[in-house]
Amino acid sequence: MIKITGLQKTFDQLEVIKNVNLEIATGKVIVIIGASGSGKSTLLRCINGLEIANHGVVNIDGLEVDFSKRVSENEVLKLRRQTGMVFQSYALFPHLTAIENVIEGLITVKRMPKAEAVIIGEQLLEKVGLLSYKDSYPAQLSGGQEQRVAIARALAMDPKVMLFDEPTSALDPELVHDVLKVMKDLAEDGMTMIVVTHEMNFAKEVANEIIFIDQGVIVEQGKPNDIFTKPQKDRTQQFLNLIQ
Numbered sequence: 686m687i688k689i690t691g692l693q694k695t696f697d698q699l700e701v702i703k704n705v706n707l708e709i710a711t712g713k714v715i716v717i718i719g720a721s722g723s724g725k726s727t728l729l730r731c732i733n734g735l736e737i738a739n740h741g742v743v744n745i746d747g748l749e750v751d752f753s754k755r756v757s758e759n760e761v762l763k764l765r766r767q768t769g770m771v772f773q774s775y776a777l778f779p780h781l782t783a784i785e786n787v788i789e790g791l792i793t794v795k796r797m798p799k800a801e802a803v804i805i806g807e808q809l810l811e812k813v814g815l816l817s818y819k820d821s822y823p824a825q826l827s828g829g830q831e832q833r834v835a836i837a838r839a840l841a842m843d844p845k846v847m848l849f850d851e852p853t854s855a856l857d858p859e860l861v862h863d864v865l866k867v868m869k870d871l872a873e874d875g876m877t878m879i880v881v882t883h884e885m886n887f888a889k890e891v892a893n894e895i896i897f898i899d900q901g902v903i904v905e906q907g908k909p910n911d912i913f914t915k916p917q918k919d920r921t922q923q924f925l926n927l928i929q
Contacts, residue, residue: 686708686709686710686711686744686746687707687708687709687732687743687744687745687746687845687846687877687879688707688708688709688710688742688743688744689705689706689707689708689732689743689744690706690741690742690744691705691706691740691741691742691743692705692706692707692728692731692740692741692742692743692752693705693738693739693740693741694724694731694736694739694901695737695739700901701724701727701730701901702724702727702731702738702901703724703900703901703902704741704902705728705741705901705902705903706903707896707903709846709877709878709879711746711877712875712876712877713877713878713893714872714877714878714891714892714893714894715878715879715880715882715893715894715895715896716880716881716882716887716888716890716891716892716894716895716909717729717879717880717882717894717895717897717898717900718881718882718883718885718888718896718897718898718924719897719899719924720750720897720899720924722796722911723871723898723899723901724767724900724901724902725850725898725900726850726880726881727901728818728898729770729848729850729879729881730768730850731743731752732745732768732774732846732848732879733764733768733770733848734750734761734762734764734765735765735770735811736769737752737756738752738760739752740752740753741753741765743765744775744853745764745768745845745846746767746845748763748764749766750763750764752819753781765843766794766844767844767845767846768844768845768846768847768848768849769839769840769842769844769846769847769848770834770848770850771832771833771836771839771847771849771850772837772850772852772854773839773850773852773854773855774822775823775828775831775834775835777823777831777834777835777838778821778823778874779822779824779884780822781822781823782819782820782821783804783810783815783818783820783821783822783823783826783834783837784803784807784810784819784820785817786807786823786834786835787809787810787837787838787841787852788803788806788841789804789807789838790838790841790842791806791841792804793841795842798868799827802841804832804835805841806819806841807819809832809837809840809841810834812836812837812840812867812870813818813833813834813836813837814833814863815830815833815834815837816869818830818834827860828855828856828857828860829857829860829861829863829864830863831857832852832856833863833867834855834862834866836852836867836868836871837841842869844928845877846876846877846878846879847871847876847878847879848878848879848880849868849879849880849881849882850881851865851881851882851883852882853882853884854878854882854883861884865884865887865890868880868887868891869887869891870888871929872891880892881890881929883912885928888909889909889910889913892909893908894906894907894908894909895907895908895909895912897912897918897920897921897923897924898919904920904921905917905918905920905921912925913925
């Protein structure tokens with residue numbers, strides 16, 4: 686269970702996230718939609734601890750961090766270990782092979798013996814369809830393949846929730862399918878996921894709930910069919926008219 690209470694984030698007096706409250710049951714997939722600059726990515730980064738919220742509480746599977754108080758570096762690190770983050774850019778280490786990228790965190794953070802880490806890394810690369818590329822360097826991979834390695838790397842830390850920040854936005858259209866398939870497979874396996882995306886077909890097929898954010902506020906939340914076919918808020922309808 687993920688519970689977010691009263692989350693608020695300000696940049697230079699600009700309130701980007703405004704009193705967001707959200708509960709996500711284990712194994713559910715939440716897709717966040719909204720216009721550029723609406724606060725979607727900032728919300729993910731606050732959940733992950735990459736951005737330190739000004740107020741509010743994030744609770745992931747019992748680990749609670751209260752940003753209304755002074756938050757220690759140790760608390761932030763614990764929060765990040767509960768989450769796997771996949772960004773628009775793949776951010777792989779260029780000097781490491783695919784398998785080395787995947788197991789880096791296992792060795793350096795979890796202090797796992799390399800032989801044990803390699804077994805896990807190979808299993809995860811097989812899961813994302815890239816085991817045969819385990820010795821390839823990022824420069825030898827397509828963008829879609831790099832993103833799938835990034836997903837495997839995030840999964841290696843055994844997170845409670847996977848956070849995806851527009852993971853296909855930097856990809857050529859023909860490469861999007863393979864990344865979305867991996868994400869669909871994760872959803873079918875019961876992985877708790879929060880996905881920021883403009884891929885509306887993915888949202889309709891995979892999401893348990895859709896959240897529409899505008900100007901840092903959750904305007905509307907509901908089942909995909911309800912949001913896409915009979916939204917209750919005018920602002921939601923305006924947004925959907927532009928993208929559908």
